[in-house]
Amino acid sequence: MKATEDQGAPTKGRGSGLESRAIVMFADCLKAFHAFAELSELAENLRILSLNAELAAGRAGEKGRAVRALTQYTRELVNRLHLIQRQSGQLMQQTYTQLAGLMREMHQVRLLAAAEHRVAATGNRAAAQTIGRGRSALLEPLRRDLSGMVSSTAKLEARIAQVAEVVSAADSIATNIAIEATAAGVHETEFRTVADTMRRYVLELRKMTDDAGSAARSGAVKGERLERAAQSNSAAF
Amino acid sequence: MKAINIFRRDSHRWLAFGQDPEKPGNVIDTNQMVIQAGNATMLLDPGGMEVFPSMIAALTQEIAVDEVRHLFLSHQDPDVCSALPLWRRVCRPDLKVYVPWMWTGFISHFDRDANMIAIPDEGMEVLVGADVRLRILPAHYLHSPGNYHVYDAKAKILFTGDVGAALVPEGARQSMFVENFDQHIQYMEAFHRRWMGSPRARDAWVEMVSSLEIDVMAPQHGLLFKGGDVRRFIEWFSKLEIGNGVDAFAARRG
Numbered sequence: 001m002k003a004t005e006d007q008g009a010p011t012k013g014r015g016s017g018l019e020s021r022a023i024v025m026f027a028d029c030l031k032a033f034h035a036f037a038e039l040s041e042l043a044e045n046l047r048i049l050s051l052n053a054e055l056a057a058g059r060a061g062e063k064g065r066a067v068r069a070l071t072q073y074t075r076e077l078v079n080r081l082h083l084i085q086r087q088s089g090q091l092m093q094q095t096y097t098q099l100a101g102l103m104r105e106m107h108q109v110r111l112l113a114a115a116e117h118r119v120a121a122t123g124n125r126a127a128a129q130t131i132g133r134g135r136s137a138l139l140e141p142l143r144r145d146l147s148g149m150v151s152s153t154a155k156l157e158a159r160i161a162q163v164a165e166v167v168s169a170a171d172s173i174a175t176n177i178a179i180e181a182t183a184a185g186v187h188e189t190e191f192r193t194v195a196d197t198m199r200r201y202v203l204e205l206r207k208m209t210d211d212a213g214s215a216a217r218s219g220a221v222k223g224e225r226l227e228r229a230a231q232s233n234s235a236a237f
Numbered sequence: 238m239k240a241i242n243i244f245r246r247d248s249h250r251w252l253a254f255g256q257d258p259e260k261p262g263n264v265i266d267t268n269q270m271v272i273q274a275g276n277a278t279m280l281l282d283p284g285g286m287e288v289f290p291s292m293i294a295a296l297t298q299e300i301a302v303d304e305v306r307h308l309f310l311s312h313q314d315p316d317v318c319s320a321l322p323l324w325r326r327v328c329r330p331d332l333k334v335y336v337p338w339m340w341t342g343f344i345s346h347f348d349r350d351a352n353m354i355a356i357p358d359e360g361m362e363v364l365v366g367a368d369v370r371l372r373i374l375p376a377h378y379l380h381s382p383g384n385y386h387v388y389d390a391k392a393k394i395l396f397t398g399d400v401g402a403a404l405v406p407e408g409a410r411q412s413m414f415v416e417n418f419d420q421h422i423q424y425m426e427a428f429h430r431r432w433m434g435s436p437r438a439r440d441a442w443v444e445m446v447s448s449l450e451i452d453v454m455a456p457q458h459g460l461l462f463k464g465g466d467v468r469r470f471i472e473w474f475s476k477l478e479i480g481n482g483v484d485a486f487a488a489r490r491g
Contacts, residue, residue: 111289111323118294127297134326 019106021226025149026099028219032156033092035212036085039163042208043081046170046201050074053177053194060187066180067191070173074198077166077173084166088159091152098148105142109135143230150223153216160213167205174198238288238295241413243453243461244392248275249369251394252299253413253455257291264288265404267316268413268457270396272389273300274366279307280324281387281396282317282457289320293327307333307365309373311398312381313340315347317457322348335363335373339383356385374445376400378438386446393452400442401470402428403459415460418469424459426477433479443475 053071057064112135120128174195181191238259244251255268269292270281278300284292293302305328310318325332325348336344338355345351360373372388379400387396403425415421433439454462454470462470 107286108323108326111286111320112326114290115293115323115327118290119297122294122298124297127293127302130302131293131327134323138326 018226018229019103019110021222022099022102022106022146022149025153025219025222025226026095028215028222029095029149029153029156031215032160032212032219033088033095035208035215036088036092036159038204038208039081039085039088042201042205043078043085046074046081046198047078049194049197049201050078053191056187056190056194060184060191063184063187064180064191067177067184067194070177070180074170074173077170080166081163084159084162088156091155091159095149095152095156098145098152102142102145102149105138105145109138109142112138139230143227146223146227146230150220150227153220153223157213157216157220160209160216163205164209164213167202167209170198170205171202174202238291239413240295240299243455244389244394246391248273248366249391250274251389251392251453251455253461254292254295255413256410257288259291260288265316266458268455268459268461269296270387270455271296271300272365272369272371272392273304274369276304277306277366278304279309279363279365279371280305281309282311282398283308283320283324285316285319286323289323292320302327303329305329305332307335307363309335309363309385309387310337310340310344311376311386311396311457312337312384313343314381317398318344318347321351325351335361337381337383337385340381360385376438376442378433378435379442380432380434388449388451390450393450394455395446395449395451395453395467396455396457398457399432400429400474401425401454401456401459401462402432403456404428405459410460413461415462415466418462418466418473421460422473429474429477430479430481433477434482436479439474439477439479443471446471 050071053074054068057068057071060067112131116128116131116135119131177191177198178195181188181195184191238254238257240252240254242250243253250273252271252273253268254271256266260266264285264287267282267284267288269284269288272279272281296302305324308321308324308328310321321334321344332352334351334353335356336353338357341353341355344353356373358375358377360375363371363373365371369389369391372390374386374388376384376386376398378384379398384398386398386400388394403421405421405424409424451467452463454467
């Protein structure tokens with residue numbers, strides 16, 4: 001019987017830098033998703049506003065014709081926002097799944113690396129190589145999950161850009177309603193209130209897209225760096 | 238990590254691994270049993286993720302990883318199962334993993350791709366190598382509701398998972414075996430009173446193992462019992478009042 005001696009191999013730490021970097025990247029994505037959580041409420045506010053504006057336009061008769069057309073366009077924008085919100089929800093689910101896989105694989109790679117190190121220190125090269133092969137085999141799903149997360153972040157940026165387009169269109173509508181208000185006579189106050197309220201929603205939406213966009217960009221940059229590290233340096237794991 | 242031979246006859250061996258000095262302090266100490274027969278090896282409760290690096294380093298000093306063909310998980314606890322995906326990464330692809338039928342879906346949370354063989358309630362036999370026939374015996378409710386022990390009639394060794402487990406302070410461990418049974422009771426009494434919930438299951442277990450010839454009884458935590466201490470333990474356990482967690486209900490009622 002050989003009582004084995006432990007070699008002081010690192011069971012913690014090896015690869016943990018990459019784990020922390022992955023968590024930081026995920027935190028950025030989370031911030032972006034969190035900002036998106038308000039989208040549904042803002043879209044609903046915009047929908048109610050468009051209904052009220054349509055009623056006001058109806059009351060204004062001929063003078064409200066253009067506003068009526070603008071409110072219909074606003075409802076189309078609301079539908080687009082709801083669609084983006086649904087897609088973002090799916091994306092968020094996918095990102096959680098990828099992160100769970102990534103963290104599991106990184107943890108396993110770290111433990112296998114520690115095991116390989118310890119076995120190598122005992123001089124059992126064949127066993128160390130067997131463990132090394134097991135560790136290498138894990139790198140493939142790890143890289144796949146990492147690429148998946150980077151791709152999800154890119155998709156998230158694309159969704160944010162779509163929201164930004166909607167925001168810009170809503171801003172134009174608010175401006176046009178304000179212009180229509182100047183010629184609406186007794187209905188001016190009512191139309192102006194609609195335009196001002198819409199501008200307020202536009203500002204909130206813009207802040208949301210700015211926050212989400214900056215978090216997603218930061219996540220994307222970190223993800224790409226992490227992916228490059230994973231591709232170029234297996235030993236880092 | 239300590240490694241000792243607890244039985245050896247030709248190529249038939251039982252090894253016990255445990256008392257890992259590198260183990261983080263907040264991780265419970267575990268014993269890992271290994272049965273070798275010819276060029277086939279079975280790991281019994283191979284330990285959690287945190288002890289995997291030490292365990293495999295100690296194991297490969299004795300046995301080639303490629304010889305590990307069977308892996309037995311007595312129940313669902315993480316100190317038993319959580320390293321399963323790591324073992325599968327380094328062992329041969331046809332590794333057989335014996336798991337209580339009740340826990341297959343749960344243990345899949347540790348490793349959904351493992352080739353699990355569901356152990357039926359009544360237990361089963363597993364042939365390791367050409368001629369070592371192990372009996373997987375029911376030990377349900379001691380403590381897990383789907384729980385098994387392993388008996389090797391040739392080696393006269395009974396692996397008992399959490400039955401016989403003890404939380405022994407480092408300073409009180411001179412070897413991997415109990416040296417003084419009466420002194421040892423203090424390290425296992427509270428555990429058995431609380432973890433073991435069913436007197437009926439305990440009585441059935443006592444009856445079952447009393448008919449076995451046992452030279453060594455190997456629990457998954459603490460020290461192993463040999464010789465007369467095996468009977469002493471069974472006798473002690475048969476009389477112990479267990480399931481004391483229920484007292485908390487009465488305490489709550491005031």
